[in-house]
Amino acid sequence: MPSISTHEQYVSTSVGNLYVKSWTPADDFRYSASAPVVLFHDSLGSVELWRDFPETLALALRRRVIAYDRPGFGRSCPRADTLEADFIHNEASGPFTAIRNELAVDDFIAFGHSVGGAMAAACAAAFPLDCAALITEAAQAFVEDRTVSGIGDAAQAFAQHGQLDRLKKYHGEKANWVLNAWVNTWLSDAFSHWTLHETLPNVRCPVLAIHGEDDEFGSEAHPKLYTSLPAGPGVMELLPDCGHVPHKEKPEAVTDLVTAFVERYVNR
Template sequence: MHSTYKQEHFVSTPTGDIYVKSWAPAASSQASTTAPVVMFHDSLGSVELWREFPEQLALSLGRKVIAYDRPGFGRSYIRTEKLETDFILNEASGPFAAIRSELGIEKFIALGHSVGGAMAAVCAASFTDQCIALITEAAQAFVEDRTVEGIRDAKQVFAQDGQIDRLRKYHGEKAEWVLRAWTDTWLSEEFQHWTLKEILTKVRCPVLAIHGEDDEFGSGAHPELYTSLPSGPCFLELLKDCGHVPHREKPDVVTAAIERFCREHVG
């Protein structure tokens, strides 16, 4: 059984510390010299909610994998203010830029799940010379009716007794803020016109978009938009019998797709 070296960091920023964890395959001599994968979590996510996936990916790719808790999530610093409507755009110049500088990340692969996929795309568009590949998983590129309906349904579920405890397991006292940051932002009137269409035209690297056919938060129009870019080669993996969390529902299929994409199209 192969193993990984795991490291934990807290990156200091003017507003607080950001928690970062990395996995490097112990058996790979190239892991320290190849571009790492940087992972961007979803609206309710955290480093720990990726579960075994980062380690599985590191072993499959022979690359270091880096994940972090966005401010207000997981083990990163507490936020109490309302989430800004341009928070997706701000990730590239804010938390990600701080982590990239602190850890000395030069070339990188951006990989994001759900809204994290949109953030990964913004980082790819913002660092065109450094981002060598973009991988999205169940990522949104705009707000559609299915997204809004799915979030409304989830908000009702979390309003039931005990449901917020599912978030407290990973976010502690931040759980209520995490939930509001997701539902209040995406259901607000000012966010309904959000789109990545213009930003995506600036992406210049190969793209892999993974999406479940049964995704309750976004139709196939999203990955189609991600893979219709004037960038390098673009590939769409539409998974049957799969919902919004492909890396948990079909981890082996997702890992294999990413490994194949990186082997054939990423240096």
Template structure:
């Protein structure tokens, strides 16, 4: 049986350091496979992936890499307010620094929620290096359903003690994390944001996973994500599932990911030089 070891490190960027965690299989042939890079959601971080990275690493027999974006988890605070260009900025900012620091050649991008949007722009920015794109509950545009979900969440976090849930993972950055999510998405300047242009530049196979009961987005999002790339695309709509399939339907997501990668013959490159 393949054993998984955890490795923690830091990646330096011009705006501050990033916390990185890697799940590395023990067998040499597993390490040679293209790694999966995880992009967390708007309130997420490495630790909030919980046991999902290890499950994916074991199932696919390949390295999994997750990092805290600037302002989140154990990474450095974000310098100032989050700009409305933050999704597109990730590709040539923190993610580019991650690739260079870890010596990653080819990668598989896997993103949850807004992290799914970031995975899309990274696949578009590095079309010759991204071997596959997997989105989970990703938003492809600003939908009224998304905004309503954020407004409801804002009310919940305004209640006494609720912010402590974020402080457990983000520490003193918790207020910024919540404000960055709510204020950016509800701003007029962000109203017309979408992934359409980036998606037309995605050339790799795409798997778009979405719950049919996702409170932050309808199934129009995976449909949009699957309709624009030039490579083969697949949508997987999970029944009786909300916004976090990797927790609500973990086994289904793991098996869907494993099958998708196998069907597309992925994983023959050495991941780290």
């Protein structure tokens, strides 16, 4: 059975230190010449919340997989400010660029879950010559009624006694900020007109959009938009009996889809 070598480090940025973890097939040196996969977590996520998916993906793809906690999340530096309205687009020039520079990442595969998928798309659009592929999972491309309703329901659930402890397990004392950043941003008037309509045409690489048919935070209109790019090719995969976290609910299906896509469309 192939083994995995893991590495943890902190990357210094203008806003504080970011926690980064990477998984590399230990018996295969091809990763050094292959574009690594960079994972972008969701609005409540962290490196730890990816669980064993990064390792599984690294073994399946025979590539290095890199994940990091954004500022305010997981083991990265705390935040006390309000998320800026264009925080999704700012990821490309902020944390992502800092990590690319520190880890000497040239070509890359951008893989994002939920809002992380939108961030992955922003990075793919910002660095079109370097992004070998864009993979989104349950990603939003605009603010939809279903998204707003789902976040409102989740906010009510987290308001119940003891529910915030679920976030504290991964974010510690930053949990309140994490929850408020998600809810207050997506439900605000200032963010209601956010969209990737002008960003996605700048993505020049192959795109795979995975979406659960029962996703409570977004309809299939989102993966359709991600895969209707002029550069293409775009591949949309709808998973039956699956909600907002396909890599947790259908891990084997997601791994197989990603592996087949990368083998077919990525040659670097």
